[in-house]
Amino acid sequence: MTLPRRIEIREEGPREGFQFEKGEIATARKLELIEALAQTGLRHIQTVSFVDPRRVPGMADAEAVCAGLTPHPGVTYNALWLNPKGFLRALVAPNIALEGSVSVSASEVFGRRNQNRDREQDLAAAAALMALYAQHRVPLARITIMAAFGCNFQGEVPIGAVLDRIEALLALAGGAGLERPYVSLADTMAWATPPAIQRVVGAVREKWPDLEVSLHLHDTRGMAMANAWAGLQMGVARFDAAIAGLGGCPFARHAGAAGNICTEDLALLCAESGIETGLQLERLMAAGRLAEEVVGHPLPGRVKQAGLLMANA
Amino acid sequence: MTLPRRIEIREEGPREGFQFEKGEIATARKLELIEALAQTGLRHIQTVSFVDPRRVPGMADAEAVCAGLTPHPGVTYNALWLNPKGFLRALVAPNIALEGSVSVSASEVFGRRNQNRDREQDLAAAAALMALYAQHRVPLARITIMAAFGCNFQGEVPIGAVLDRIEALLALAGGAGLERPYVSLADTMAWATPPAIQRVVGAVREKWPDLEVSLHLHDTRGMAMANAWAGLQMGVARFDAAIAGLGGCPFARHAGAAGNICTEDLALLCAESGIETGLQLERLMAAGRLAEEVVGHPLPGRVKQAGLLMANA
Structure with missing residues (x-):
């Protein structure tokens, strides 16, 4: 067993989540969540995907989200694309680090x-x-x-x-x-x-x-x-x-009910296993609760509601 | 690493769950769930706790639950008690294996x-x-x-x-x-x-x-x-x-939001790790869905809704 001394957690919540959610979410609210995430120590935040808005309506405002991002030293905003057309959109989008x-x-x-x-x-x-x-x-x-x-x-x-x-x-x-x-x-x-x-x-x-x-x-x-x-x-x-386990819904009885592993829960595991993540847990938990507010329904992550150790003392 | 060849999962869902739930649950529905659990290959099912009904109203019908249990070969029904008074109730309760x-x-x-x-x-x-x-x-x-x-x-x-x-x-x-x-x-x-x-x-x-x-x-x-x-x-x-993770509520923002590990999810991990449990997964999943019906709200277990592998094929 060789635990790493330090790991990197790459946040995909905004992209996974807003792509998955059925209800419309205002661009400003997406940006509010991304900004909260940028304050947690995360260094890579995947914000949007450049896909066909007819197939993924939640990503129709991808360019507007990019334009609204606030740059922070040490934080890179990434995007997903699946084909040359999407890549060419990313290429000209502001504030996106091209990986x-x-x-x-x-x-x-x-x-x-x-x-x-x-x-x-x-x-x-x-x-x-x-x-x-x-x-x-x-x-x-x-x-x-x-x-x-x-x-x-x-x-x-x-x-x-x-x-x-x-x-x-x-x-x-x-x-x-x-x-x-x-x-x-x-x-x-x-x-x-x-x-x-x-x-x-x-x-x-x-x-x-x-x-x-x-x-x-x-x-x-x-x-x-x-x-x-x-x-x-x-x-x-x-x-x-993904923050709060965005991208899944614990109660949908279908194959899509499949959020990513939850950022703050994974960060807690690391913190208590002596593995550095560079993340601030309290801020991540607050971002997790904000994510629930933004999507308008409960999300599967646990620590955001259970609290850190001693939280109930 | 030494994985066991076989493990025993002791079901505590009925006791954990009915103790925790706020709403009243009819004795007959409790018995329906216990009977479903008794058909899954589980050999030990903790059904009730003999505690003060003024403190735990959900256990006020403990004796009635015991009286209604259907015996099955190879299945033992257990109970929890915390003091001599509770033990003396268990001692005279029908269908309860005293451990x-x-x-x-x-x-x-x-x-x-x-x-x-x-x-x-x-x-x-x-x-x-x-x-x-x-x-x-x-x-x-x-x-x-x-x-x-x-x-x-x-x-x-x-x-x-x-x-x-x-x-x-x-x-x-x-x-x-x-x-x-x-x-x-x-x-x-x-x-x-x-x-x-x-x-x-x-x-x-x-x-x-x-x-x-x-x-x-x-x-x-x-x-x-x-x-x-x-x-x-x-x-x-x-x-x-606990079946379906009974005993917890994923959305209560308090320390009690803490179901046991979910029986059917743990059984799936074992099945795919080559560890025998003697449990029938499809029946456990059905019991997990029944548990949600009986308590009247979603429960945290995942496999009951995600389905077994290939379920979406």
């Missing part, structure tokens, strides 16, 4: 259902984005392997498929003259359990000992914190998380 | 606030119960150390205090001519984290290598599943759990 990323699915069935792409088309789309990054001198920060731990449509995802996609993407990145990114293993459909984390992270480590691994965990089946702990025990030092 | 237990607090501050007893009084009360068990030939099945991982009122609880209480209780049990019980380490106020589980369970193991350790975990701060995993990694093979 290139590409995503492919380790499950071919999911890839076809999600993006209508097979393995080759998935990789070709990633290559097209990489070419754009090279052209615009945007670094490739990360490659994401979706469905890395299993898939609702395909079932088990062989570890070989995960390794295959990483290998192909690293080769493409090298071919495009881009520096080596880190790899984000995404538990897109919440199949991961601690033994699965051990198996998949272990296999990636064995093949590429110097490749940094990040985890993107969803709590649909209540395993996110146990999975994070399994990752920490293997020295994983980078996690995506 | 003696005593509880003391590792935190003296909590002991005083909870039961108005200091260490000596706590131990004297345990001794009085043990004498009754010996007199009525009821086995002492377990000793419970409350606040074993920390206390909202005292703060940190030294491991020495946990070991001290166990040592004193084992001596009292020996003195009363009772067989050695197992020890339940109860995270009464949800202070545990995986490193704390490792420290406390490790210290108990070191001092009494043959003493069986059980964990009673609450999810108030979102750590229950990670804590269970930490316990499993140390070979802990007995857990209390």
Whole structure:
């Protein structure tokens, strides 16, 4: 067991949450939450996704959100895009730090259902984005392997498929003259359990000992914190998380009820395990409560309501 | 890491839940849930507590619940009591398997606030119960150390205090001519984290290598599943759990918002980690949904709504 001394938690709550929520949320309220998050010690906040507003109405104000961001030293605001069109919007958006990323699915069935792409088309789309990054001198920060731990449509995802996609993407990145990114293993459909984390992270480590691994965990089946702990025990030092568990609704009886692991709950685990995060827990909890207010319904994170230790003394 | 091959999950949902819930629940509905639980493979179901109905109105029908239980081969219905008066009620209640237990607090501050007893009084009360068990030939099945991982009122609880209480209780049990019980380490106020589980369970193991350790975990701060995993990694093979996470309410902003670890979520973790529980997941999930119906509000467990893997395929 090798716990990392320090980890980086990358906040994805605004992007995950506002994309997921059905009700309309005023741009000003989104900005209020992002500003609260910027005061917590978080260094990377994913604020919007540049996607088709007809498909994701909650992101129709992406440019307005970017324009309204308040810069802070040490805080970078990121964005998500899935194709060249989205990237070109990000390129001209104000206040957004451009970190290139590409995503492919380790499950071919999911890839076809999600993006209508097979393995080759998935990789070709990633290559097209990489070419754009090279052209615009945007670094490739990360490659994401979706469905890395299993898939609702395909079932088990062989570890070989995960390794295959990483290998192909690293080769493409090298071919495009881009520096080596880190790899984000995404538990897109919440199949991961601690033994699965051990198996998949272990296999990636064995093949590429110097490749940094990040985890993107969803709590649909209540395993996110146990999975994070399994990752920490293997020295994983980078996690995506969402304030208050944004992006999920604990009461929707559907597959979408799958918020990311909750930022402040994960930060508490780290604080009490002697792992530095640079985060201020009280402020994170306040931001978590604000997130509930902004979306207008309860959110799954626990610490924001339970309080820190001694809170009830 | 030594995962157990098989664990026993002891269901405490009916007792934890009906004790906690504010609204009145008809005896017949309680029995309906208990009967559903009895069909899941659970072998131990804690059904009621024999406490003062003026203090715990939800348990005013304890005798009626016991009378209405349907016996099933291999299923034992248990009850909780905290003093001789409660034990004497349990002694004459129908359908209840008498398993003696005593509880003391590792935190003296909590002991005083909870039961108005200091260490000596706590131990004297345990001794009085043990004498009754010996007199009525009821086995002492377990000793419970409350606040074993920390206390909202005292703060940190030294491991020495946990070991001290166990040592004193084992001596009292020996003195009363009772067989050695197992020890339940109860995270009464949800202070545990995986490193704390490792420290406390490790210290108990070191001092009494043959003493069986059980964990009673609450999810108030979102750590229950990670804590269970930490316990499993140390070979802990007995857990209390509550169907659907009964006993807590995810939306109450108070210290009581602290259901036990959720039975069906824990069972899923075990199933996917190759650990036998003897439980039927689909039936547990249905019982979890029934529990929500019976209490009339959502409960925190995740798997009951997320479904098993492939459920959305």
